[in-house]
Amino acid sequence: MPDNWTFVVAAYALAAAVFGGYWRWLNRRERELAASRSHQPSRSGHPRPEPAARPPLQQ
Amino acid sequence: MSTALGWLAAVALTAGLVMGFGVAPLELTQGNVQRIMYLHVPAVWVAYLAFALGLAGSIAYLAGRRPGADRVAHAACEVGTVFLGVNIATGAIWGKPTWGTWWTWDARLTSVAVVFVMFIAYLLLRQAVEDRERAARYAAVLGIVAALNIPLVHFSVYWWRTLHQPPSLLKPGSSTMPPAILAALLVNFAALALLGAYFVTRRARLLAAEEEALA
Secondary structure: OOOOHHHHHHHHHHHHHHHHHHHHHHHHHHHHHHHHHHOOOOOOOOOOOOHHHOOOOOO | OHHHHHHHHHHHHHHHHHHHHHHOOOEOOOEHHHHHHHHHHHHHHHHHHHHHHHHHHHHHHHHHOOHHHHHHHHHHHHHHHHHHHHHHHHHHHHHHHHHOOOOOOOHHHHHHHHHHHHHHHHHHHHHHOOOHHHHHHHHHHHHHHHHOOHHHHHHHHHHOOOOOOOOOOOOOOOOOOOHHHHHHHHHHHHHHHHHHHHHHHHHHHHHHHHHHHHO
Protein backbone atom coordinates (compact mmCIF):
# COMPACT_ATOMS: atom_id res chain seq x y z
CA MET A 1 0.00 0.00 0.00
CA PRO A 2 1.33 3.49 -0.77
CA ASP A 3 2.36 5.52 2.25
CA ASN A 4 -0.01 8.44 1.60
CA TRP A 5 2.19 10.90 3.46
CA THR A 6 0.08 13.76 2.08
CA PHE A 7 -2.88 12.53 4.12
CA VAL A 8 -0.75 12.13 7.26
CA VAL A 9 0.67 15.66 6.90
CA ALA A 10 -2.82 17.06 6.17
CA ALA A 11 -4.29 15.43 9.31
CA TYR A 12 -1.53 16.69 11.63
CA ALA A 13 -1.45 20.16 10.02
CA LEU A 14 -5.21 20.49 10.38
CA ALA A 15 -5.07 19.50 14.05
CA ALA A 16 -2.20 21.95 14.66
CA ALA A 17 -4.23 24.72 12.97
CA VAL A 18 -7.36 23.97 15.04
CA PHE A 19 -5.58 23.69 18.41
CA GLY A 20 -3.30 26.65 17.60
CA GLY A 21 -6.30 28.70 16.49
CA TYR A 22 -8.17 27.95 19.69
CA TRP A 23 -5.11 28.84 21.79
CA ARG A 24 -4.71 32.15 19.91
CA TRP A 25 -8.43 32.88 20.39
CA LEU A 26 -8.07 32.35 24.16
CA ASN A 27 -5.07 34.71 24.22
CA ARG A 28 -6.88 37.36 22.20
CA ARG A 29 -10.00 37.16 24.39
CA GLU A 30 -7.87 37.53 27.54
CA ARG A 31 -6.14 40.61 26.08
CA GLU A 32 -9.49 42.16 25.06
CA LEU A 33 -10.88 41.58 28.53
CA ALA A 34 -7.80 43.11 30.18
CA ALA A 35 -8.03 46.11 27.84
CA SER A 36 -11.75 46.65 28.53
CA ARG A 37 -11.07 46.45 32.28
CA SER A 38 -8.40 49.13 32.07
CA HIS A 39 -10.90 51.43 30.29
CA GLN A 40 -13.72 50.85 32.79
CA PRO A 41 -14.68 53.70 35.15
CA SER A 42 -13.49 53.32 38.74
CA ARG A 43 -15.89 52.32 41.54
CA SER A 44 -16.27 55.95 42.66
CA GLY A 45 -18.00 56.67 39.36
CA HIS A 46 -15.23 58.93 38.06
CA PRO A 47 -13.54 57.79 34.87
CA ARG A 48 -10.08 56.38 35.44
CA PRO A 49 -7.45 58.64 33.86
CA GLU A 50 -5.57 57.32 30.83
CA PRO A 51 -2.01 56.18 31.70
CA ALA A 52 -0.53 59.17 29.84
CA ALA A 53 -2.73 61.58 31.84
CA ARG A 54 -1.75 60.17 35.22
CA PRO A 55 0.84 62.11 37.20
CA PRO A 56 4.26 60.48 37.20
CA LEU A 57 5.33 58.62 40.32
CA GLN A 58 7.33 60.78 42.74
CA GLN A 59 10.94 59.74 43.21
CA MET B 1 -1.02 26.59 37.25
CA SER B 2 -2.32 26.80 33.71
CA THR B 3 1.08 28.01 32.41
CA ALA B 4 2.78 24.95 33.90
CA LEU B 5 0.04 22.75 32.42
CA GLY B 6 0.60 24.40 29.03
CA TRP B 7 4.34 23.75 29.08
CA LEU B 8 3.73 20.18 30.23
CA ALA B 9 1.31 19.71 27.33
CA ALA B 10 3.87 21.15 24.87
CA VAL B 11 6.56 18.72 26.09
CA ALA B 12 4.10 15.80 26.02
CA LEU B 13 2.96 16.69 22.48
CA THR B 14 6.59 16.68 21.33
CA ALA B 15 7.07 13.27 23.00
CA GLY B 16 3.85 12.10 21.29
CA LEU B 17 5.16 13.12 17.86
CA VAL B 18 8.46 11.30 18.55
CA MET B 19 6.52 8.20 19.63
CA GLY B 20 4.11 8.32 16.70
CA PHE B 21 6.66 8.98 13.97
CA GLY B 22 9.93 7.67 15.40
CA VAL B 23 9.22 4.80 17.78
CA ALA B 24 5.99 3.21 16.52
CA PRO B 25 6.66 0.72 13.73
CA LEU B 26 5.24 0.87 10.21
CA GLU B 27 1.84 -0.82 10.12
CA LEU B 28 2.00 -3.58 7.50
CA THR B 29 -1.48 -3.31 5.96
CA GLN B 30 -2.03 0.46 5.82
CA GLY B 31 1.52 1.81 5.72
CA ASN B 32 2.35 5.22 7.18
CA VAL B 33 -1.21 6.55 6.86
CA GLN B 34 -2.03 4.49 9.99
CA ARG B 35 0.00 7.10 11.97
CA ILE B 36 -3.11 9.31 11.83
CA MET B 37 -4.46 6.95 14.51
CA TYR B 38 -2.12 8.55 17.11
CA LEU B 39 -4.09 11.77 16.66
CA HIS B 40 -7.56 10.55 15.66
CA VAL B 41 -8.16 8.10 18.54
CA PRO B 42 -6.74 10.18 21.46
CA ALA B 43 -8.72 13.21 20.20
CA VAL B 44 -12.02 11.35 20.65
CA TRP B 45 -10.98 9.97 24.06
CA VAL B 46 -10.21 13.51 25.26
CA ALA B 47 -13.54 14.69 23.80
CA TYR B 48 -15.31 11.89 25.74
CA LEU B 49 -13.54 12.97 28.96
CA ALA B 50 -14.40 16.62 28.37
CA PHE B 51 -18.06 15.78 27.72
CA ALA B 52 -18.12 13.63 30.88
CA LEU B 53 -16.81 16.65 32.81
CA GLY B 54 -19.43 18.78 31.06
CA LEU B 55 -22.11 16.28 32.12
CA ALA B 56 -20.93 16.40 35.75
CA GLY B 57 -20.80 20.21 35.69
CA SER B 58 -24.28 20.43 34.14
CA ILE B 59 -25.80 18.10 36.75
CA ALA B 60 -24.02 20.01 39.55
CA TYR B 61 -25.32 23.31 38.19
CA LEU B 62 -28.93 22.10 37.98
CA ALA B 63 -28.66 20.67 41.50
CA GLY B 64 -27.03 23.64 43.24
CA ARG B 65 -27.14 26.60 40.79
CA ARG B 66 -23.47 27.30 41.44
CA PRO B 67 -21.94 29.51 38.71
CA GLY B 68 -18.61 27.67 39.05
CA ALA B 69 -20.23 24.40 37.97
CA ASP B 70 -21.73 26.13 34.93
CA ARG B 71 -18.37 27.60 33.98
CA VAL B 72 -16.71 24.16 34.17
CA ALA B 73 -19.54 22.65 32.07
CA HIS B 74 -19.30 25.44 29.49
CA ALA B 75 -15.49 25.25 29.22
CA ALA B 76 -15.44 21.43 29.09
CA CYS B 77 -18.18 21.20 26.43
CA GLU B 78 -16.48 23.84 24.26
CA VAL B 79 -13.08 22.12 24.47
CA GLY B 80 -14.73 18.72 23.89
CA THR B 81 -16.34 20.09 20.72
CA VAL B 82 -12.93 21.29 19.46
CA PHE B 83 -11.41 17.84 20.06
CA LEU B 84 -14.39 16.05 18.51
CA GLY B 85 -14.08 18.31 15.44
CA VAL B 86 -10.43 17.28 15.12
CA ASN B 87 -11.43 13.63 15.51
CA ILE B 88 -14.07 13.85 12.76
CA ALA B 89 -11.81 15.78 10.36
CA THR B 90 -8.81 13.47 10.85
CA GLY B 91 -11.12 10.47 10.48
CA ALA B 92 -12.29 11.77 7.11
CA ILE B 93 -8.67 12.32 6.02
CA TRP B 94 -7.78 8.78 7.16
CA GLY B 95 -10.91 7.33 5.52
CA LYS B 96 -10.12 8.55 2.01
CA PRO B 97 -6.97 6.42 1.39
CA THR B 98 -8.16 3.42 3.45
CA TRP B 99 -11.91 3.19 2.72
CA GLY B 100 -11.90 5.12 -0.56
CA THR B 101 -14.27 7.78 0.77
CA TRP B 102 -14.06 10.89 2.97
CA TRP B 103 -17.44 10.21 4.57
CA THR B 104 -20.17 7.58 4.69
CA TRP B 105 -23.43 7.62 6.61
CA ASP B 106 -22.72 4.49 8.62
CA ALA B 107 -23.76 4.11 12.27
CA ARG B 108 -20.48 5.26 13.90
CA LEU B 109 -19.94 8.29 11.69
CA THR B 110 -23.58 9.34 11.79
CA SER B 111 -23.85 9.00 15.59
CA VAL B 112 -20.64 10.97 16.15
CA ALA B 113 -21.87 13.67 13.74
CA VAL B 114 -25.13 13.90 15.71
CA VAL B 115 -23.20 14.41 18.97
CA PHE B 116 -21.00 17.05 17.31
CA VAL B 117 -24.05 18.96 16.01
CA MET B 118 -25.67 18.75 19.47
CA PHE B 119 -22.64 20.35 21.10
CA ILE B 120 -22.49 23.03 18.40
CA ALA B 121 -26.16 23.70 19.28
CA TYR B 122 -25.14 23.82 22.97
CA LEU B 123 -22.58 26.56 22.24
CA LEU B 124 -25.02 28.49 20.01
CA LEU B 125 -27.71 28.27 22.69
CA ARG B 126 -25.39 29.94 25.18
CA GLN B 127 -24.89 32.81 22.74
CA ALA B 128 -28.55 33.07 21.78
CA VAL B 129 -30.18 33.42 25.22
CA GLU B 130 -29.62 36.89 26.70
CA ASP B 131 -30.34 36.07 30.34
CA ARG B 132 -27.23 34.30 31.70
CA GLU B 133 -29.10 32.25 34.31
CA ARG B 134 -31.61 30.96 31.77
CA ALA B 135 -28.83 30.28 29.23
CA ALA B 136 -26.95 28.26 31.86
CA ARG B 137 -30.08 26.27 32.76
CA TYR B 138 -31.06 25.47 29.14
CA ALA B 139 -27.45 24.64 28.25
CA ALA B 140 -27.15 22.30 31.24
CA VAL B 141 -30.19 20.32 30.05
CA LEU B 142 -28.90 20.16 26.47
CA GLY B 143 -25.40 19.26 27.71
CA ILE B 144 -26.80 16.31 29.67
CA VAL B 145 -28.89 15.06 26.72
CA ALA B 146 -25.94 15.41 24.30
CA ALA B 147 -23.49 13.66 26.64
CA LEU B 148 -25.90 10.75 27.12
CA ASN B 149 -25.51 10.03 23.38
CA ILE B 150 -21.82 9.15 23.78
CA PRO B 151 -22.44 5.49 24.76
CA LEU B 152 -24.49 5.24 21.55
CA VAL B 153 -21.43 6.42 19.57
CA HIS B 154 -19.16 3.94 21.35
CA PHE B 155 -21.43 0.90 20.99
CA SER B 156 -22.72 1.74 17.50
CA VAL B 157 -20.01 -0.47 15.97
CA TYR B 158 -21.39 -3.46 17.90
CA TRP B 159 -25.10 -2.73 17.48
CA TRP B 160 -25.10 -2.04 13.73
CA ARG B 161 -23.08 -3.12 10.70
CA THR B 162 -20.54 -0.35 10.08
CA LEU B 163 -17.55 0.41 7.91
CA HIS B 164 -15.74 1.68 11.01
CA GLN B 165 -13.70 -0.92 12.88
CA PRO B 166 -14.67 -1.88 16.46
CA PRO B 167 -12.54 -0.46 19.32
CA SER B 168 -9.08 -1.98 19.81
CA LEU B 169 -8.63 -0.82 23.41
CA LEU B 170 -11.86 0.36 25.05
CA LYS B 171 -13.41 -3.12 24.98
CA PRO B 172 -13.67 -6.15 27.26
CA GLY B 173 -10.58 -8.38 27.33
CA SER B 174 -6.93 -7.63 26.68
CA SER B 175 -5.60 -5.59 23.76
CA THR B 176 -4.18 -7.31 20.69
CA MET B 177 -2.20 -4.20 19.77
CA PRO B 178 1.62 -4.53 19.51
CA PRO B 179 3.31 -2.91 22.58
CA ALA B 180 5.14 -0.18 20.59
CA ILE B 181 1.92 0.94 18.88
CA LEU B 182 0.04 0.80 22.19
CA ALA B 183 2.76 2.87 23.91
CA ALA B 184 2.67 5.52 21.15
CA LEU B 185 -1.11 5.69 21.40
CA LEU B 186 -1.07 6.10 25.20
CA VAL B 187 1.67 8.78 25.12
CA ASN B 188 -0.34 10.73 22.56
CA PHE B 189 -3.47 10.30 24.67
CA ALA B 190 -1.64 11.69 27.71
CA ALA B 191 -0.37 14.61 25.61
CA LEU B 192 -3.80 15.50 24.22
CA ALA B 193 -5.38 15.03 27.67
CA LEU B 194 -2.90 17.56 29.10
CA LEU B 195 -3.67 19.94 26.24
CA GLY B 196 -7.40 19.49 26.89
CA ALA B 197 -6.94 20.13 30.64
CA TYR B 198 -4.91 23.27 29.83
CA PHE B 199 -7.64 24.57 27.49
CA VAL B 200 -10.45 23.82 29.98
CA THR B 201 -8.57 25.53 32.84
CA ARG B 202 -7.89 28.65 30.78
CA ARG B 203 -11.40 28.81 29.31
CA ALA B 204 -13.04 28.43 32.75
CA ARG B 205 -10.82 31.20 34.12
CA LEU B 206 -11.71 33.41 31.15
CA LEU B 207 -15.44 32.80 31.70
CA ALA B 208 -15.03 33.82 35.36
CA ALA B 209 -13.25 37.02 34.28
CA GLU B 210 -15.99 37.76 31.72
CA GLU B 211 -18.70 37.35 34.38
CA GLU B 212 -16.76 39.59 36.74
CA ALA B 213 -16.47 42.24 34.03
CA LEU B 214 -20.22 42.11 33.34
CA ALA B 215 -21.20 42.27 37.03
